[in-house]
Amino acid sequence: MRSTEARVYIDFTEEHDRFLPEGPRWATIGGRPALVWVNIQLDASAREGEINVHFPGTDGSSDSGLACPGRPGFVLPTADTDCVLVGVEKQLRICNLVDSTWTESLATIPDDNPRTIINDAEIVPGGKAVVFGTKDTQFDADAKLAQLYLYTADDDQVTVLVDKQVCSNGKVFASDANGLILFDIDTPTRKVVRYRLDVAARTATPDGVALDLANQVGFPDGMCDCGDGTVIVAFFNPDFAEKGRAVRFSLATGEALEEWTTPGSPRVTCPLLVKRPSGVKLLLTTASEGMPADMRAKCPNAGCLFIADTQFADCPAPEVVQLS
Template sequence: MRSTEASVYIDFTEEPDRFLPEGPRWATIGGQPALVWVNIQLDASAREGEINVHFPGTDGSSDSGLPCPGRPGFILPADDSDCVLVGVEKALRICNLADSTWTEPLATVPDDNPRTIINDAEIVPGGKAVVFGTKDTQFDADAKLAQLYLYTADDDQVTVLVDKQVCSNGKVFASDANGLILFDIDTPTRKVVRYRLDVAARTATPDGVALDLANQVGFPDGMCGCGDGTVIVAFFNPDFAEKGRAVRFSLTTGEALEEWTTPGSPRVTCPLLVKRPGGVKLVLTTAAEGMPADMRAKCPNAGCLFIADTQFTDCPAPELVQVS
């Protein structure tokens, strides 16, 4: 199996910036292309996090960290100039990254449990809907407090699609003759589950396990589609390792096809394929979350963003949430 070592793309001098980066996306801000991601929280007890903005090809002086009104779980580019849709705590809100302003919540999840907050998300093809999940911040696999939701932009409605999850993470869409398919990760299960998604009926019908990842090191976290029937899954390794991994799998056969490694950073959180002038690159976020001091000392790159070459000549174009 091909193995490619990623290199550090963005390092951080402050430890809070390394705590829990996730959900990298490509956006346009002030007419410039930008890489954006969330840092869910700044330390283990924090009740707030940040949105980070990086302008590739610049000296970094325009990069920024924008405080959030709570802990952000995802950031998705929108069709309204400079704007992104952000899941913060239990609400969906629009943030204008050019002027650092927030709207009032568009919608909230019908769940008042203090242990659950919004986590990962993906835009449904066409941009009129988003599927997102929540996580139990105590990661109690027995309690199963988290849920999977559908948000529709035309009416700002939120509906429960799947209940009794623990930590809802990576999502990828595909389609076949029978309609839209949602591939979804509930991290502690170590599985990618297939659902038949009917947006009009607001339902997700279970359709078997696409990937059983129980034999992989670490827990599956974020996931992105490659546009060819394969997906890249980031693995969060709670134990010490000299490097982390993101692995590409066939959704048809379940076979592991290739991997990318992150030296000095075993807790890989999310992958993003981006088409750049030098070819299709893989961006990986990693985290220092939960590392005891002795492990952190042995993982110098924990919490950095990484970038790696790929063999792809193209990758899926980013969707935009249709909010305007």
């Protein structure tokens, strides 16, 4: 299996910036291409996080970190450039990243449990809907407090698709003759589960396990589509390791095809494929979340963002949310 070592793309001087970066996305901010991601929380006890903005090809002086009114689980680009859709705590809100303003809540999830917050999300092809999940902040595999939701932009409605999850993470869409397919990760299960998604009926019908990742080191976290029937899954390793991993799998056969490694950072959270002038690159967020001091000392790149070369000639064009 081919293995490619990623290199540090963005390092941080402040420890809180390394805690829990996730969900990198390509967006247009102030008329310029930008990489945006969330830092879900700033430390283990924090009740707030940030949206980070980086302008590739610059000296970083225009980069920024915008404080959020809570812990953000995802940030998604919208057709209204400068604005992003953010899942923060239990609400969906729009944030203008140029003037740092927030709208009131577009929608609130029907869940008042203080342990659950919004986590990862993906835009349904066409941009008129978003599937997102929640996580139990205590990661209690027996309680199963988290849920998977559908948000539709035309009416700002939120519907529960799947209940009894623990930590809803990476999502990818595909389609076949029978309609739209959702691939979803509930991290502690170490599986990628297939659902038949009917947006009009607001249902997700289980359709088997696409990937059983029980033999992989670490827990599957974020996931991205490669556009060729394969996906890249980031693995969060709670134990010490000299490097982290993101692995490409065939959704048809379950075979592991290649990997990318992150030296000095074992807790890989999310992948993103981007097409740049020099080719298709893989961006990886990593985290220092939960590391004891002695482990953190042995993982100098924990929480950095990484970039790696790929052999892809192309990758899926990024979707944007089409707000009503």
